[in-house]
Amino acid sequence: MNYDWKWDAVSDSFPLLIDGFWTTLLATALGSLVAAVLGLFVAMAGRAPTAWIRTPVKALMEFIRSTPLLVQLVGVYTVFNSVDPLTIGIVVLGVHYASYMGEAYRAGIDAVPKGQWEACRALSMSPGRTWRAVILPQAIRNVLPALGNYAIAMFKETPLLAVITVGEMVLQAREYGTTHFATAEVFTLAGLIFLVASYPTSLLMRKLEKRLGH
Amino acid sequence: MGDFYSTFFDNFGDVGSGLWVTVQATLLGGLAAFALSFVLGFMANSRRLLVRGVSRIVVEFFRGTSLYVQLFWLYYALPLLTGYELSPVFCGVVAFGLNYGAYGSEVVRGALNAVPKAQYEAAIALNLSPFQRMRRVILPQAWVQMIPSFTNLLIMLLKSTPLMWLISAADLTSVVQTMRDRTGATVSAYLTLLVIYFVLAYALTLAMNALERAAKSRLGQRDSAGGLFRSRSAELASEPAGGVK
Numbered sequence: 001m002n003y004d005w006k007w008d009a010v011s012d013s014f015p016l017l018i019d020g021f022w023t024t025l026l027a028t029a030l031g032s033l034v035a036a037v038l039g040l041f042v043a044m045a046g047r048a049p050t051a052w053i054r055t056p057v058k059a060l061m062e063f064i065r066s067t068p069l070l071v072q073l074v075g076v077y078t079v080f081n082s083v084d085p086l087t088i089g090i091v092v093l094g095v096h097y098a099s100y101m102g103e104a105y106r107a108g109i110d111a112v113p114k115g116q117w118e119a120c121r122a123l124s125m126s127p128g129r130t131w132r133a134v135i136l137p138q139a140i141r142n143v144l145p146a147l148g149n150y151a152i153a154m155f156k157e158t159p160l161l162a163v164i165t166v167g168e169m170v171l172q173a174r175e176y177g178t179t180h181f182a183t184a185e186v187f188t189l190a191g192l193i194f195l196v197a198s199y200p201t202s203l204l205m206r207k208l209e210k211r212l213g214h
Numbered sequence: 215m216g217d218f219y220s221t222f223f224d225n226f227g228d229v230g231s232g233l234w235v236t237v238q239a240t241l242l243g244g245l246a247a248f249a250l251s252f253v254l255g256f257m258a259n260s261r262r263l264l265v266r267g268v269s270r271i272v273v274e275f276f277r278g279t280s281l282y283v284q285l286f287w288l289y290y291a292l293p294l295l296t297g298y299e300l301s302p303v304f305c306g307v308v309a310f311g312l313n314y315g316a317y318g319s320e321v322v323r324g325a326l327n328a329v330p331k332a333q334y335e336a337a338i339a340l341n342l343s344p345f346q347r348m349r350r351v352i353l354p355q356a357w358v359q360m361i362p363s364f365t366n367l368l369i370m371l372l373k374s375t376p377l378m379w380l381i382s383a384a385d386l387t388s389v390v391q392t393m394r395d396r397t398g399a400t401v402s403a404y405l406t407l408l409v410i411y412f413v414l415a416y417a418l419t420l421a422m423n424a425l426e427r428a429a430k431s432r433l434g435q436r437d438s439a440g441g442l443f444r445s446r447s448a449e450l451a452s453e454p455a456g457g458v459k
Binding site: 062067068069070071074156157158159160177190191194198 | 286294295377387400416445
């Protein structure tokens with residue numbers, strides 16, 4: 001190995017990477033929030049009484065789910081190039097993952113026993129009350145592990161935002177690496193930070209799944 | 215808008231070669247991931263703690279780190295450390311193979327565990343060697359369960375191939391991107407690109423569904439007629455925490 005591994009490059013770049021890490025976390029958190037909220041609307045639109053709403057929504061979500069996130073990101077950023085890149089990143093991440101979350105919500109809502117719906121009917125509850133008080137609380141329990149898993153997946157896809165010039169962790173790593181000739185060190189460090197952040201989180205998610213009885 | 219499409223069809227050869235690079239990366243990466251899934255999946259079911267431990271460490275490492283970082287590390291950092299230059303496509307194939315192989319190993323492990331213990335016991339009682347046991351009894355049943363999750367992972371792999379554009383491989387995204395830069399027709403370019411990926415994803419799904427039908431009919435399970443066109447993107451992909459139980 002004829003490479004000069006510089007340990008001080010590791011320690012010098014660490015603060016910069018952590019700076020980028022906060023942006024990564026912010027993008028993940030807000031993106032997951034958008035996905036969670038939008039996903040619920042997508043799922044409910046998928047259950048609309050009329051096919052005029054159901055079919056386009058399902059077709060659009062299928063299309064978004066089956067096509068690459070990177071292309072979607074670059075496409076939207078190029079079209080709306082006056083909007084702040086982080087906002088675009090969060091919106092596109094949110095919409096992309098909302099298409100997955102829509103399916104998770106659908107499965108969660110379908111898993112609520114038929115008897116619950118019938119009981120609400122028998123008690124003359126309005127649709128709004130039925131959803132808010134009975135169906136959704138039970139459906140959300142099923143959906144939480146999926147939400148967590150997609151949040152972790154989103155976290156690992158945030159480096160794509162670097163392509164639309166968001167200053168997240170991997171972009172910082174690249175910039176430091178190229179200016180200080182320490183590419184290997186910073187990429188290794190970035191990879192390790194990802195691992196340290198996501199592995200315990202996924203362990204927590206597994207615990208959560210067990211507790212929710214999956 | 216007509217501008218973009220005339221450029222598109224004039225340079226169809228370029229599009230074709232970009233498409234070929236994408237398809238190559240998907241298929242080769244898929245094969246590599248498939249092979250690695252089985253190796254790691256069988257290791258995870260081993261009786262020896264050391265073997266299981268190694269498998270677990272490798273799997274968690276590649277699942278817990280970002281594919282983007284792995285790809286960039288292989289393309290930028292590895293040459294510095296070892297002096298080996300990897301071509302962009304080869305880098306992509308290795309990165310996809312490692313990353314999705316790790317996810318796939320959970321699928322294999324789960325599917326092997328899902329085959330009823332009685333099958334294992336009956337095979338042992340009938341004096342079948344471990345190899346025969348796997349090949350004749352366990353794998354055919356486990357294989358049917360693995361296919362849906364593998365389909366999902368394959369589609370995810372396809373959707374990851376645009377990353378190769380970032381390490382300067384001449385894949386479909388980079389070709390269409392160049393055309394977009396030349397004609398300035400942004401919306402048409404990206405919509406066309408998305409549609410091509412969608413068609414590719416659907417073609418892969420059809421192929422995997424056909425494979426599943428063949429596998430099921432070998433077991434005597436019949437699938438419904440519409441099953442061939444069933445889209446798998448709606449099923450939850452092999453997730454980081456747990457996968458197939």
